[in-house]
Amino acid sequence: MIISRKIELDYGHTLPNSFSFCNQLHGHRGVVEATVEGRMIDKKGDAQEGMVMDFKFLNDIMMTHIHDVLDHGFAVWKDDHEDLEFITRRNKRVVITNEPPTAECLAKWAFNQIEPHLPANVSLINLRWYETPNNWADYTGEEE
Numbered sequence: 186m187i188i189s190r191k192i193e194l195d196y197g198h199t200l201p202n203s204f205s206f207c208n209q210l211h212g213h214r215g216v217v218e219a220t221v222e223g224r225m226i227d228k229k230g231d232a233q234e235g236m237v238m239d240f241k242f243l244n245d246i247m248m249t250h251i252h253d254v255l256d257h258g259f260a261v262w263k264d265d266h267e268d269l270e271f272i273t274r275r276n277k278r279v280v281i282t283n284e285p286p287t288a289e290c291l292a293k294w295a296f297n298q299i300e301p302h303l304p305a306n307v308s309l310i311n312l313r314w315y316e317t318p319n320n321w322a323d324y325t326g327e328e329e
Contacts, residue, residue: 187310188236189220190243194256198286201265210268216315217251217295219243223307238307250298254278260286260294288316292324300326 197212223237233239258278261269262285273279284290292314300309315321 186225186237187220187222188238188240188243189218190240190247191216191218192244192247192252193217194252196255196258196260198260199265199268200285200287201262201268202285213316215291217247218313218315219247219299219309220311220313221303221307222310238304246299246302250302251295254298255280260291262286288314288320288322289324292322296324296326
């Protein structure tokens with residue numbers, strides 16, 4: 186059985202090597218969708234009987250490890266020294282990435298943020314990061 190949960194957050198980033206407007210400091214209203222897979226709980230009387238996991242628990246994990254880390258914050262590339270210095274001096278919520286903070290990079294980051302916190306019987310099979318309503322990246326946990 187497969188279930189998904191979405192959360193929303195506001196974040197900023199810059200892609201210094203980009204040829205478009207993305208090389209400017211700017212922000213997005215992001216949507217993050219986690220899709221998990223597992224067997225439905227069949228233990229009689231269990232509060233989660235008939236569920237893979239309670240949506241509330243998945244939401245709590247996503248809010249704690251993605252939203253509360255990056256919402257109204259900035260994702261900045263560790264090799265972007267000029268912006269990194271400015272952003273870390275100015276902002277309390279900063280995610281420093283190992284590669285330019287594209288939708289692809291942020292999908293991978295978010296996947297790694299929540300996967301360790303899922304119940305043992307549940308697997309994260311996809312993390313979708315919507316940078317805009319029309320642009321998103323999917324990460325499945327498999328390296329390129």
